[in-house]
Amino acid sequence: MLSGLQDGLRNAVKKLIGAGAIDEAAVKEFVKDLQRTLLQADVNVKLVLQLSTRIEQRALQEKLPLGLPRKDHIVKILYEELSSILGEETEFNLPPDKTSIMLLVGIQGSGKTTVTAKLARHLAKRGYQVGVVCADTFRPGALVQLRMLCEKINIPIYGVEKAKDAVKTASDGVKHFKNNDKNVIIVDTAGRHKEEKALLQEMQQIRGRLNPDKVLLVIDGTIGQQCFNQAQAFHQTVPVGGIVITKLDGAAKGGGALAAAAATGARIVFIGTGERVDDLETFSPTRFVGRLLDMGDLKALLERVKDLELEADSKKLQRIASGKMTIDDLYYQLEQIKKMGSLRKMLDLIPGFSSAMQDQDVEGLEERMQYWKVIIQSMTRNERQNPDVLNASRIHRVARGSGTTEKAVKEMMARYKQAKSVMKASRGRQFRQMMKRFQQ
Secondary structure, eight states: OOHHHHHHHHHHHHHHHHSSSOOHHHHHHHHHHHHHHHHHTTOOHHHHHHHHHHHHHHHHHSOOOTTOOHHHHHHHHHHHHHHHHTOOOOOOOOOTTSOEEEEEEEOTTSSHHHHHHHHHHHHHTTTOOEEEEEEOOSSTTHHHHHHHHHHHTTOOEEOOTTOOOHHHHHHHHHHHHHHTTOSEEEEEEOOOOTTOHHHHHHHHHHHHHHOOSEEEEEEEGGGGGGHHHHHHHHHHHSOOOEEEEEOTTSOTTHHHHHHHHHHTSOOEEEEEOSSSTTOEEEOOHHHHHHHHTTOOOHHHHHHHHHHHHTTOOHHHHHHHHTTOOOHHHHHHHHHHHHHTOOHHHHHHTSTTHHHHSOHHHHHHHHHHHHHHHHHHHTSOHHHHHOGGGOOHHHHHHHHHHHTSOHHHHHHHHHHHHHHHHHHHHHTTHHHHHHHHHHHO
16 A cells, blocks of 8 residues: 555655764665655645644654653654644444435546445445446446446345436335435446536536435545646535545555545545455544555554454354364464555554564565465365375375475474464464553
């Protein structure tokens, strides 16, 4: 996520911490590094100057809190100031006892249809009864695309083939889902450019007919600080209640998009961090900056773990925690990691882990984990349940069957025994206590 911005900020902090005495020259050098990094992320020049001036003044003038080293105090100032330019901390909640209508708007190509499915998935996992309406009568194939996405996540969809009247389709769809006891109805509208008056007028008509509880503007994170003009133009047509920034997983200009969107006064409520249907996160400025600075985001990690608990096998978890795990249990763990997304994204959520592991190390581990799954699939049921029966001839057979090497099989077995030993030694107590502390 925003690797260029992440690397630049972390390198600036690392350089500051590695310096000797923190004098005025060191602070000014640190601020110059920040300016360079933020400008490369397409953050508005005026905003960069304002931000860097505040950081410099606070770093040089503020009295140090008792017992806090100056270096740590400067990092704390950076954390606070970056968080402040990304908007206020707010919760995104919908009342469970009434039907909420959400209208999604945005320019064509921003990823709005994909966000519709991701948002439906996000809310459904939190217990809402969700229905999706395709009111995009402008783009050929819009209904087909949305239907395919929704079918994968078991979300009902309403749409009319070759419909011409978007306002009527939206209205009929909302009535349909209200009659079917849905308490969240998401309406996907046609992508439009801020100069297209006819389409903007259609959007006003849909809003007037539906009277939505929330209007969310979807913006492509790759457009950088142009977000400001785009958000302002939409807000003048239909008051925007929140912004969703997409494509932040590979956006060099993502920092500029976030800062510009926040500058409009409309809060950023969600960010898209990947292509998977689960790669939509509730946006928190402080947690987001924490991840940029390698402070992690344990709350986001816990939310992903909680989502997986719905699909978890309690017997397997109990066996793993007690130190009695089998090879089948190892395979189960590999599958759970896959459901959470890439290993790199997971490490970003754990304080200190992201910068501690090089990209090539993470990629190498992910590649080996894929081999391990194939190796496990090549074992017999008895071997998976009783790994101690694996002798030289069995290892040779498993290596041939999985298309790997005997060395790879032995490495996988060594990792399995290591994990089992750790869990057996702690009996899972330390892990459970750590998770409880995070949830407090």
